[in-house]
Amino acid sequence: AQSVTQLGSHVSVSEGALVLLRCNYSSSVPPYLFWYVQYPNQGLQLLLKYTTGATLVKGINGFEAEFKKSETSFHLTKPSAHMSDAAEYFCAVTPYNQGGKLIFGQGTELSVKP
Amino acid sequence: DADVTQTPRNRITKTGKRIMLECSQTKGHDRMYWYRQDPGLGLRLIYYSFDVKDINKGEISDGYSVSRQAQAKFSLSLESAIPNQTALYFCATSDRATYNEQFFGPGTRLTVL
Numbered sequence: 001a002q003s004v005t006q007l008g009s010h011v012s013v014s015e016g017a018l019v020l021l022r023c024n025y026s027s028s029v030p031p032y033l034f035w036y037v038q039y040p041n042q043g044l045q046l047l048l049k050y051t052t053g054a055t056l057v058k059g060i061n062g063f064e065a066e067f068k069k070s071e072t073s074f075h076l077t078k079p080s081a082h083m084s085d086a087a088e089y090f091c092a093v094t095p096y097n098q099g100g101k102l103i104f105g106q107g108t109e110l111s112v113k114p
Numbered sequence: 115d116a117d118v119t120q121t122p123r124n125r126i127t128k129t130g131k132r133i134m135l136e137c138s139q140t141k142g143h144d145r146m147y148w149y150r151q152d153p154g155l156g157l158r159l160i161y162y163s164f165d166v167k168d169i170n171k172g173e174i175s176d177g178y179s180v181s182r183q184a185q186a187k188f189s190l191s192l193e194s195a196i197p198n199q200t201a202l203y204f205c206a207t208s209d210r211a212t213y214n215e216q217f218f219g220p221g222t223r224l225t226v227l
Contacts, residue, residue, distance in 0.1 A: 009154060032214065043118075043204060043218035044157075090156060094214050100145050100164060101172075102216055104156040 002027055002095045006105035014113045019063075019078040021108050023091030026072065032094040033074045034102070035065055039087045047089070050074065061085070086112045117141045118219035120205050126225045133192040135222050137205030144209065146188040147216065148172075148180060151202040160203075163188055195226040 007022040025031065032051050036044040048059025055067040061084075065076045074091060091105040118139045127133055137146065144165050149157040149172075159172030161180040169182055177199060181189045192199055202223050206216040 004156075034215065036218075043220045044206075044216075045218070046215055049215055100208060100210070100214050101159060101162060102147075102157075102214070104158075106154055106156040 002031070002093060002103050004091050004093055004103055004105040006089075006091050006108045008108055009106065010109045010111065012111040012113060013081045015083055016080050019076070019081045019085065019110065021076040021089050021091075021110065023065075023074045023076065023105060024072055025074065025091075025093045027093065027095065033065075033067060034092045034094075035059065035063070035074070035076050036090045036092060037087050038090065038107075044090065047076070081110075081112045083112050083114065086110055118205060118207055118217055120203075120219040120222050122222060123220065124223045126227065127195055128227050129196055131195050131226075133195050133224065135190045135203055135205075135224070137188045137190070137219055139186050139205075139207045139217075139219075141207055141209075141217060142185075143207040143217070144185060145207060145214070146182065147206040147208070148178075148188070148190045149204045149206065150174065150199075151204060151221075157204065160190065192224075192226075195224075197226045200224060200226045 003026045005024045034049045035047040038044050048057045050057045050067045058064045063078045088109045092102045121136045147162045148160040163169045163182045179191045205219040208214045208216045
């Protein structure tokens with residue numbers, strides 16, 4: 001069965017520091033990959049997605065992620081953290097042959113210190 | 115106006131009660147989903163529907179049922195609520211044309227006492 005693993009349930013960075021949130025998936029074929037963000041008391045909002053083509057994907061709010069097939073990874077990065085980036089982040093995959101369903105990782109809560 | 119709406123936003127109920135959570139969307143999407151979110155577990159799929167006549171169980175459907183009343187409406191019912199169904203519930207929609215990117219409602223926080 002497909003699965004998604006996010007390394008670290010909590011990540012804390014200082015304002016201005018690099019943000020790196022890790023995501024690995026298990027799949028025999030490349031799936032579609034997504035990162036969602038959830039701000040307190042809100043629903044999930046799409047940050048970025050990889051479907052086909054360029055493996056470095058840019059999203060909203062300065063985030064980007066790189067699909068690495070050989071490592072089955074889709075890590076999320078942002079060069080300089082802002083206080084407003086504090087939220088929970090979810091990596092998700094759509095299995096290639098099960099169109100429509102999303103499988104989510106357990107989430108990573110990002111804290112940003114002043 | 116929000117594209118995906120959920121009612122109610124918060125609900126407290128007692129064990130054994132029947133509860134219905136409603137979801138409506140104005141995005142024109144044919145696919146709709148119900149998830150529950152629990153701390154440390156991410157989101158888990160309860161039911162999904164690819165059109166009005168197509169409803170499928172997700173990974174945690176026991177204790178839940180759904181109804182797709184129209185393309186724009188998808189309701190989740192707890193026939194006899196139990197405390198371990200206390201969670202945050204999300205409805206989502208998608209369209210196959212956009213690689214199944216899902217759009218989420220604001221969530222319903224359900225507490226079963």
